[in-house]
Each structure stands twice: as structure tokens, then as C-alpha cells.
Amino acid sequence: MLDDTLKAQLAAYLERVTLPIEIVASLGDDDNSVQMRELLQTIQTARADKITVAYDGQDARKPSFTLKRAGTATSLRFAGLPLGHEFTSLVLALLWSGGHPPKVEQDVIDQIKALSPVDGGDFNFEVYMSLTCHNCPDVVQALSLMAVLNPKVKTTVIEGGAFQDEVNAREIMAVPSVYLNGALFGNGRMLVEEIVAKLDTGAADKDAAKLNAKDPFDVLIVGGGPAGAAAAVYAARKGIRVGVAAERFGGQVNDTMSIENYISVQETDGPKFAAALEAQTRSYGVDIMNLQRADKIIPASEPGGLAEVVLANGGSLKAKTIILSTGARWRNVNVPGEQEYKNKGxxxxxxxxxxxxxxxxxxxxxxxxxxxxxxxxxxxxxxxxxxxxxxxxxxxxxxxxxxxxxxxxxxxxxxxxxxxxxxxxxxxxxxxxxxxxxxxxxxxxxxxxxxxxGLVPNTEWLKGTVDLSKFGEIEVDAKGHTNVPGVFAAGDCTTVPFKQIVIAAGDGSKAALSAFDHLIRSPIAA
The missing domain is CATH 3.50.50.60 (FAD/NAD(P)-binding domain)
Structure with a gap:
């Protein structure tokens, strides 16, 4: 089941468990059930003093097991083997259930704990995933954490390959697919903040108020892909106040499975690369504002004044300079049937x-x-x-x-x-x-x-503000300047040829240096 290296890693992680965990398995006679028993025995052996496993579960989904902190009423079930990309999800679920704190902002944790359905019932989530899906772990881990923190959130993680009849019955043709109380809740990658925001109807207003209260930035970067991350690091190293507003940090890199041409990194995958970008950016104290979609730019009214970025949730951010690194998205083929059968083939x-x-x-x-x-x-x-x-x-x-x-x-x-x-x-x-x-x-x-x-640039919201090419790309000069003073651009959203990660990162660095040069040469506004 697990090789010696993984067993050693699992044992090392489980040393962080401080509170007792109870696992109850529902098994059949199939090969997957045999493998699940072996997996659970390995987990119990690693921390027999804190983890108990029972095999008398009677759930209809076999093989499956529930996982909870002893003495709590939480409900988290894994149906099918959580291996492949989901092995990390299993380890995190064990750690969180065992008292290890999650790496999530405290205000998000407070939001999760406060969630309660208006009808007084429960949030019953079912998430279908595949073991080769690199977008699934974000959703699985988000819903697992919510189930661990809030007894009104009940989560079942279902490996589609082990429950093909369910997948066919629900006509699931894309993962991750999330159902809430039997109805489709969402498809595709979602972060915990996104899921909470959909459940907490007042989240947008609270988020907007927090953004409005922020002090102006010296450099505000819109977009968090390789260009945005590089711009943030280079700007922050100048000792100035830097913020990043991004729909999802990492951008399209999150959807790239294999990266083999980024110089000095022989081989990695997109999610790991995106996580490394974010970790390095945070290490410089950059204010990362995730899940933020920009709607409009209001340029500074005078030299040395403040520009403003208005966000979709109604909030706004002010800055002395702005770097646009909104990247690109998958291009649609735009033929009859494409939209009608999206996620249905x-x-x-x-x-x-x-x-x-x-x-x-x-x-x-x-x-x-x-x-x-x-x-x-x-x-x-x-x-x-x-x-x-x-x-x-x-x-x-x-x-x-x-x-x-x-x-x-x-x-x-x-x-x-x-x-x-x-x-x-x-x-x-x-x-x-x-x-x-x-x-x-x-x-x-x-x-x-x-x-x-191929890709299409995420620049529709900029029409009438900065000059765009006939392909919708932001027109920039050799230093990343747009036609608007104090507004720069970098990466796949610009006219710079060859849309590659290494080129975007270089452009982001260059735009940050240009923005700093603009700052030191700008007059101080009255």
C-alpha cells in the first residue's frame, strides 16, 4: 500500500497529533477494501496511543471510513482510497482532527465555525474527485477542514473510480464536483474562502469593508500568477508597501500539470510551483488579498496622487502605482454545443x-x-x-x-x-x-x-482605461509602461511575445523595477 518512505513520512506527521482520533471503517470483500484495511492499520500503528480504528461500520458506501476527534459530533468520511493527490488531504484531515492547527487565517476559521443553515439543519457535502486531479485536493481539503471545525458541516469525499455507478447515475463528467444536500453546488477548483463566501451571505460586504479600510499601497499588483508574484517580490525588496489582489494566487500555473522548462527547476508541477510562489511572496510581508476580481481602475488625478482599483465585491484599494498581471484563461472554441455540454463531456x-x-x-x-x-x-x-x-x-x-x-x-x-x-x-x-x-x-x-x-487575456475590464491591442493584450513598452502614468503591466495579459512562465516572471520583475523608478521620480502629492 504505502512504501517505506511514505510510511516514515506519515509517522513523522502523525507525531503532531495531540488529541485522540476515532476511525470507523465500512469494508466489503473487494480489493479496495483490503487495501483500505491495510492503509488504516498503517495509520493506527504509527500512533496507536492516539488513533483507534474499528471495522464495524455499516455505511452503504464500501469501502469507506469516518474520521473524527474523539468526543465530538463532527462528520468526515472518505469513500474509496484517498491516495495519489489525495494522500495529503488524508494526512491533513488526521492532523486537524488530532488538534494540529490549520494554516488558515483566523477570520476564515471564525467564519467556518459560525456557519449554520437557515433551516436549522446541516450542510451535507459530497465531493467527487479523482486521484489524478490536481485541482481536487483544494476542494477536498477545504470541505474536510470545514467538517472538522463545524459539526453542522458534514463532508463525504468520494473517489469516483471506486464508485463508478454513482458517477454514472449523476452524470458526473468533470471533477471536482461538489453536491450540497443532494443538489450540485459547484464544479472545479474552489478554495475554502470561496466555499465559505457562498454559504455566508454577508461575506462580500464584510470583505469589502476590510479592503476599504486598508492604507494605500506604494505598489498594488492586480493578478497573482508568476508575473504578479515576481513583481511583488522585487517591489517588496525595495522596502516599500506592496499588495497583491488576485482571483487565485498562482493563476493558470495551478492548472499546469508538468513544468520542465523553468530554469534551475528540473521538474515540478503547477500546484507545487504556485505554492512556492505564494510562500516566497508572503515571506516578504506582502499583503496578499486572494479571491479578488478587479472591475475598474481609476487613474491618479495628479502626478504623485493615488490611483484606485475597484473590486467586484464593492471594495476598493488605493495605490501610488499599479502593476497589471491578470494573465489569461483557456480560450473557448466557440462552436455550437461547447457551452451547452461544458462539464457534460x-x-x-x-x-x-x-x-x-x-x-x-x-x-x-x-x-x-x-x-x-x-x-x-x-x-x-x-x-x-x-x-x-x-x-x-x-x-x-x-x-x-x-x-x-x-x-x-x-x-x-x-x-x-x-x-x-x-x-x-x-x-x-x-x-x-x-x-x-x-x-x-x-x-x-x-x-x-x-x-x-491556447489562451485569451483577462483584460475586458480594462477597455477604455489602458490601450489594448486588437487581441485584447495590454500594450506595453520595453519597461512595462502602459499609456497611463503610474500603471504598468506584465505577463500573459500583455503584448510581450511568447507566453511562458519564465518570461512572465522576468516581465513582472521588470515592471516592479519600473514602478519603483516611477515612485522615486514622482512628486509628493499635496
Whole structure:
């Protein structure tokens, strides 16, 4: 089950448990139940003085186990084996249940503890995940923490591969999928603050009031990807007041599975890289304001004055200089059926959702690096992959193209335009496409479509404030200046060519140095 290294790591972590934990397992006769018993025996052996395990549970989901601090009425259940990406979630659940404090802001903990349904009942959450999904742990850990802290929050974590009948019955074709009291609550990556905000109807007003009360920043960075993080570090090292307002720290990096071309880092994955960015940024005392979407910029009215960023929740932040690093998002293919069948066969994350299409036929739209990498990964899971590329040749790196063509269950169509994603009974059943050379139109029956056609900049909110290119990118000069004095930009949202992590980080550093140079040359406002 666990190798010696993982067992040693688990034992070291469980030394931090200070309060007794009770685990009750519901097991069957299948292989997963045998493995769960072995896993739980390993956990108990590591801290027999604090952890008790019983095997007399009668839950309908087998294998599963409940986990709680002794003497409490909390309810947290893991159905299926919490291994792979979810092993960390299990360890954290054990630590929190055993009295180890979570690394969460105290005001968030207070919000969680205060949650109570208006009808006086409970929040019954079910979260479906896959062991290869790198977005799932954030949701699993958030809901696990909420269950540990508040007895009115009851959480069941379900590994989709072990409960395929449930997945099929609920027509779940994307993970993480969260249900609250039997109804769909949300899909995709969510942080604990986001979940709490959806449950606490007064959260937005309280958050806005906190933002309004903040003192002005010397440098305010809007966006927390590699460009924003680098800008924050470089600015903070100048000894000035720096803030970062971001929808989610790390940005698109969180959705990148493998990073192998960031100089000096031989190999890592997106979530780890994003966590490292945040840790380094926080180490410099930067005020990180997560889950904040900017709506408008009001430039300074005089040299040396304060600009203002108005946020979606009604709050606003003031600063002497602003760096825009809002990054980009996955581009939609914009054909009939795409929006209708999103999360019902149309997907954008092969690592997260690929296991849900095991043994099925799928398509990948896009022949760049992300598309070809997706097709290679999916080929090891699904029955057949068809790649559609609009241009006459695949655009991916040669080493990836060679690997793709070596796979027996992959078909490639170049010079091909996707015209429609078809479906029936609420889910995808095919894709229509046209050969751009001959004009021939065809229909390919399949059950999943993964869209991988590049990015679009997150700059719609800036129209009329800063100059944008015809592609929506912020126009910048060699030092990151926009056309608005005191406003700079960096990363994938700008006209700088080649959208790469290392380039974004360099641009963010450059923008921070330019912002500091602007500050020391600016007059002091009256």
C-alpha cells in the first residue's frame, strides 16, 4: 500500500497529533477494501496511543471510513482510497482532527465555525474527485477542514473510480464536483474562502469593508500568477508597501500539470510551483488579498496622487502605482454545443477529468504543446483519442509530436475546423468537423471533447482605461509602461511575445523595477 518512505513520512506527521482520533471503517470483500484495511492499520500503528480504528461500520458506501476527534459530533468520511493527490488531504484531515492547527487565517476559521443553515439543519457535502486531479485536493481539503471545525458541516469525499455507478447515475463528467444536500453546488477548483463566501451571505460586504479600510499601497499588483508574484517580490525588496489582489494566487500555473522548462527547476508541477510562489511572496510581508476580481481602475488625478482599483465585491484599494498581471484563461472554441455540454463531456483539464473517460473515445481540439500533451496523457486512459488541428501542421515541439505519432490509439486530423459539438440526453455524443482543403464535412461519434487551443487575456475590464491591442493584450513598452502614468503591466495579459512562465516572471520583475523608478521620480502629492 504505502512504501517505506511514505510510511516514515506519515509517522513523522502523525507525531503532531495531540488529541485522540476515532476511525470507523465500512469494508466489503473487494480489493479496495483490503487495501483500505491495510492503509488504516498503517495509520493506527504509527500512533496507536492516539488513533483507534474499528471495522464495524455499516455505511452503504464500501469501502469507506469516518474520521473524527474523539468526543465530538463532527462528520468526515472518505469513500474509496484517498491516495495519489489525495494522500495529503488524508494526512491533513488526521492532523486537524488530532488538534494540529490549520494554516488558515483566523477570520476564515471564525467564519467556518459560525456557519449554520437557515433551516436549522446541516450542510451535507459530497465531493467527487479523482486521484489524478490536481485541482481536487483544494476542494477536498477545504470541505474536510470545514467538517472538522463545524459539526453542522458534514463532508463525504468520494473517489469516483471506486464508485463508478454513482458517477454514472449523476452524470458526473468533470471533477471536482461538489453536491450540497443532494443538489450540485459547484464544479472545479474552489478554495475554502470561496466555499465559505457562498454559504455566508454577508461575506462580500464584510470583505469589502476590510479592503476599504486598508492604507494605500506604494505598489498594488492586480493578478497573482508568476508575473504578479515576481513583481511583488522585487517591489517588496525595495522596502516599500506592496499588495497583491488576485482571483487565485498562482493563476493558470495551478492548472499546469508538468513544468520542465523553468530554469534551475528540473521538474515540478503547477500546484507545487504556485505554492512556492505564494510562500516566497508572503515571506516578504506582502499583503496578499486572494479571491479578488478587479472591475475598474481609476487613474491618479495628479502626478504623485493615488490611483484606485475597484473590486467586484464593492471594495476598493488605493495605490501610488499599479502593476497589471491578470494573465489569461483557456480560450473557448466557440462552436455550437461547447457551452451547452461544458462539464457534460466538454472539458478543459485532461489531468482532472481524463479518468472519467476511461475506455471511451475522446477528441482533443488543438495541436500545440498543451493539446498534444493532453492527447498523450489521455491515450493511456481512454480507448481512442482524435486530435484536431486547424493549421496544416501540428504546432507542438518535435519531441511531443514524435511521441504522439508513436501511440497506436491516436488519430490526427490537421487542416481541420471543428464546427459543432453534438450531444443527446444532456451529454456529448459526437463532434462535427470540416476538412479545410476539400470542404468535406464529417461527424465523429465520441463521448468527450478536451479543448486546448491556447489562451485569451483577462483584460475586458480594462477597455477604455489602458490601450489594448486588437487581441485584447495590454500594450506595453520595453519597461512595462502602459499609456497611463503610474500603471504598468506584465505577463500573459500583455503584448510581450511568447507566453511562458519564465518570461512572465522576468516581465513582472521588470515592471516592479519600473514602478519603483516611477515612485522615486514622482512628486509628493499635496
Amino acid at each position: 466538454v472539458a478543459y483539464c485532461p489531468h482532472c477529468d481524463g479518468p472519467l473517460f476511461k475506455g471511451k473515445d475522446v477528441a482533443v481540439i488543438g495541436g500545440g504543446n498543451s493539446g498534444v500533451e493532453a492527447a498523450i496523457d489521455l491515450a493511456g486512459l481512454v480507448r481512442h483519442v482524435t486530435v484536431f488541428e486547424f493549421m496544416p501542421e501540428l504546432k507542438a515541439d518535435a519531441v511531443l509530436v514524435k511521441k504522439l505519432h508513436s501511440l497506436p490509439n491516436v488519430t490526427v486530423h490537421t487542416n481541420t475546423q471543428t464546427t459543432e459539438i453534438t450531444g443527446a440526453d444532456g451529454k456529448v455524443n459526437g463532434i462535427k468537423y470540416k476538412n479545410r482543403e476539400t470542404g468535406t464535412e464529417s461527424l465523429l461519434p465520441l463521448e468527450g471533447v478536451f479543448v486546448q487551443i
